[in-house]
Amino acid sequence: MYKLFLTGCLAVAVTLGVASFSIADEMPAADGAALWTYITKTSPYTKWSFWPDHQGMQEGRAPHAPLHKVFVNKQALESTTPPLKYGAIEVKENYSPAHELKVITVMYKVKDYNPKDGDWFWVKYSPKGEPLKAGKPKGCIGCHGTRSANDFVLVHEFK
Numbered sequence: 001m002y003k004l005f006l007t008g009c010l011a012v013a014v015t016l017g018v019a020s021f022s023i024a025d026e027m028p029a030a031d032g033a034a035l036w037t038y039i040t041k042t043s044p045y046t047k048w049s050f051w052p053d054h055q056g057m058q059e060g061r062a063p064h065a066p067l068h069k070v071f072v073n074k075q076a077l078e079s080t081t082p083p084l085k086y087g088a089i090e091v092k093e094n095y096s097p098a099h100e101l102k103v104i105t106v107m108y109k110v111k112d113y114n115p116k117d118g119d120w121f122w123v124k125y126s127p128k129g130e131p132l133k134a135g136k137p138k139g140c141i142g143c144h145g146t147r148s149a150n151d152f153v154l155v156h157e158f159k
């Protein structure tokens with residue numbers, strides 16, 4: 001019994017050790033909850049950058065909100081030609097005209113997730129992080145797919 005307890009402790013210690021070691025560079029699964037944890041805790045998106053040609057608050061078009069900010073991570077910024085690098089994430093905060101945060105829409109590039117449509121994982125979150133839509137929604141892909149040559153990205157032009 002005592003031996004079993006010790007083995008259990010060791011297993012927990014090893015698991016914790018591995019988890020804290022890999023947390024910095026391991027990307028989340030294509031899953032709404034895992035991605036939310038990643039973009040708010042592991043690598044908070046508010047500390048990321050903007051595309052050089054799309055800085056800060058910008059006016060947007062339907063169906064997104066009238067105002068938005070698009071934050072991009074390192075993998076996205078380092079992508080100088082389409083397609084974007086795997087692990088690239090774009091987080092779009094969608095605001096009302098009174099500057100209230102209404103919805104957060106995210107594109108996350110995941111290897112082999114959906115090769116026929118650019119391997120993007122799409123999520124629409126409430127401001128509290130509830131995934132309202134996630135996966136390969138036809139709406140997101142249909143509209144963004146009009147710019148598949150720009151790897152489905154609409155706010156930044158690759159030159």
Ligand code: HEC
Pocket residue numbers: 059060061062063064065068070090091092105106107122123124133137139140141143144152153154155156
């Ligand atoms: C009818 C067209 C349309 C649909 C449907 C649509 N989008 Fe967009 N999306 C846009 C446009 C236009 C932009 C450019 C910014 C703006 O005008 O708001 C954009 C920008 C974005 C961005 C910023 C990154 C970029 O460069 O494209 C993200 C992230 C995003 N959309 C996610 C989504 C998600 C997730 C869905 C589905 C839940 C979705 N979009 C559905 C038109 C659309």
